[in-house]
Amino acid sequence: MAARSTRTQVGTGVGFVLVLVWCLLPVAWILSLSFKGPGETAAGSPQFLPKVWTLQNYRDILGFGTVTPGQENTHSDFLDALRNSFGIAAISTLLAVLFATLAAYAIARLEFKGKRLVLSLALAIAMFPVVALVGPLFDLWRTLHLFNTWPGLIIPYMSFTLPLAIWTLSAFFREIPWEMEQAAQVDGATSWQAFRKVIVPLAAPGVFTAAILTFFFAWNEFVLAISLTSTTQSRTVPAQLSFFVGPDPFNPPYGLLAAASVVVTVPIIIIVLLFQRKIVAGLTSGAVKG
Amino acid sequence: MSAIAKAPGKPVVSDRARAENRLGQKLVLPAVIIMLLVTAWPMIQAIYLSLFRYRLTTPDDKAFVGLSNYGTVLTDSLFWQDTLNTVIIMVLTVAVELVIGFAFAMVMHRIVFARGAIRTSILIPYGIITVVSAYAWQFAFSLNNGFVNAWFAWLPWITPDTNWFGSHWPAMFAIMVSEIWKTTPFMALLLLAGLSQVSEDMIEAAEVDGATWWQRLWKVILPNMRAAIMVAVLFRALDAFRIFDNIYVMTRGAQDTESSSFLTYRQVIQQFQLGLGSALSVLLFLTVLLLAYLIVRLFRVDLAQARGEA
Numbered sequence: 001m002a003a004r005s006t007r008t009q010v011g012t013g014v015g016f017v018l019v020l021v022w023c024l025l026p027v028a029w030i031l032s033l034s035f036k037g038p039g040e041t042a043a044g045s046p047q048f049l050p051k052v053w054t055l056q057n058y059r060d061i062l063g064f065g066t067v068t069p070g071q072e073n074t075h076s077d078f079l080d081a082l083r084n085s086f087g088i089a090a091i092s093t094l095l096a097v098l099f100a101t102l103a104a105y106a107i108a109r110l111e112f113k114g115k116r117l118v119l120s121l122a123l124a125i126a127m128f129p130v131v132a133l134v135g136p137l138f139d140l141w142r143t144l145h146l147f148n149t150w151p152g153l154i155i156p157y158m159s160f161t162l163p164l165a166i167w168t169l170s171a172f173f174r175e176i177p178w179e180m181e182q183a184a185q186v187d188g189a190t191s192w193q194a195f196r197k198v199i200v201p202l203a204a205p206g207v208f209t210a211a212i213l214t215f216f217f218a219w220n221e222f223v224l225a226i227s228l229t230s231t232t233q234s235r236t237v238p239a240q241l242s243f244f245v246g247p248d249p250f251n252p253p254y255g256l257l258a259a260a261s262v263v264v265t266v267p268i269i270i271i272v273l274l275f276q277r278k279i280v281a282g283l284t285s286g287a288v289k290g
Numbered sequence: 291m292s293a294i295a296k297a298p299g300k301p302v303v304s305d306r307a308r309a310e311n312r313l314g315q316k317l318v319l320p321a322v323i324i325m326l327l328v329t330a331w332p333m334i335q336a337i338y339l340s341l342f343r344y345r346l347t348t349p350d351d352k353a354f355v356g357l358s359n360y361g362t363v364l365t366d367s368l369f370w371q372d373t374l375n376t377v378i379i380m381v382l383t384v385a386v387e388l389v390i391g392f393a394f395a396m397v398m399h400r401i402v403f404a405r406g407a408i409r410t411s412i413l414i415p416y417g418i419i420t421v422v423s424a425y426a427w428q429f430a431f432s433l434n435n436g437f438v439n440a441w442f443a444w445l446p447w448i449t450p451d452t453n454w455f456g457s458h459w460p461a462m463f464a465i466m467v468s469e470i471w472k473t474t475p476f477m478a479l480l481l482l483a484g485l486s487q488v489s490e491d492m493i494e495a496a497e498v499d500g501a502t503w504w505q506r507l508w509k510v511i512l513p514n515m516r517a518a519i520m521v522a523v524l525f526r527a528l529d530a531f532r533i534f535d536n537i538y539v540m541t542r543g544a545q546d547t548e549s550s551s552f553l554t555y556r557q558v559i560q561q562f563q564l565g566l567g568s569a570l571s572v573l574l575f576l577t578v579l580l581l582a583y584l585i586v587r588l589f590r591v592d593l594a595q596a597r598g599e600a
Binding site: 272283 | 315318326328406410413414415416418420426436440476479480534535551557558568
């Protein structure tokens, strides 16, 4: 027994290091790349760390200090894209979570006709090939003047995040002690009052987790972002990044792209650091629940 | 719960039950409308458009052509090449992720120290933008600026001059590495949830009975987390089948690395072939539907059971 537990511990320790290396190496790589100057990457720089550390890429991408000639517009485009990404992700998250909360409450708490249908629909949409919608949506959005606007992305983002939010939330809501709601109803509260006054405070952590997962989706989405936008008026960061090709297609601006990548990854890392426990709980409870 | 409330002998539909039914439907209605608005309606539109010769650049030339768009697509070797690529990517990435993801789940399950640190690091690839992951790996594999060639030059088939994006298989490999890196955490977390449902007593009992580590894994642990594995495979397989971002960033479809999603995108957005593109959309949709059906039937995935609803 003692021998086994020592072996298991050594194995786990080795595994721990491997998991860390696997997960963090590409992040360290993009971080290191972001400090390599344009001259160094143009000349070829296969070593992991920069020969000379420079903040020039961050200056170019965020527009402070002296900007490299030829990159004058990069920062304003990138900052526009950041603004779009934050705005679109935040609004989609807010609305999707609001509607998902109502739906998940009904699914977890109430008996009504069509419950199975709603869950199946959510599942089907979670698996839907987004690209299949690009053509018709492109056509439809141009007719409705939603092409290249914030709502033009917010509406589909809501549709595609609702399934995940509904599944996660209904799993959370099942864990909430029912008796408290019934107690409120015995005390004369209506179903709606019981929902608002009793369940909402208890459900807040689950709602919050669903919001994080929704935000990640909207922040990451790429297919619709490049198909339904045409200018920096509504282009989000992932789409904008794919347009940073620079003058020479065979020699992309490595450092600049790396710096931009680091900037958009910072919010994700902050969210993960603060809420890792909640995110793991949300991801696992939505799909598999013990 | 409410099955108990509706005990036999009560009237079948009480006022209370009717009110509950109405409230329930009212609460799910907005979500259902939003979900259908952007999926069902455009899908119907796609089916309709797929029957026309319709190019956005020449809208006056729009004409009903019946099923001939489908004929064009299904007899095109590019369509089959791209479908094959997509299936290869799906099968290989899901298989590799299943192995690595299970190893990760084991480590996360057994670890007694630094649980927060491991959770945080595993969530970083999950949260990172796919486009960023694609760039990170594209640069890592880059000929002039990548570390992969320098680090792995000791392998017989890698030299400092290996051009990963110069031919089909190396480019596919790079794409799959990025896909696997980004999505393994999701797989690992779903498997971790399954792993924590396997009772420790059962594993101990098997060990007392003299089962080796390998036997415990295959006879006790894996069969008991079957539902979790199947759900993870279902979700990941259908997600991998839609692969687009990595290919767009890393190769733009060069070296025959196009996927079905990429082909559809290219027809619609770059070539404005709405008729032909819609036929591709409908075929893609049907393929995903078929795939979901096959996985659910073949592996008998029971989502309700996996969610503890059965």
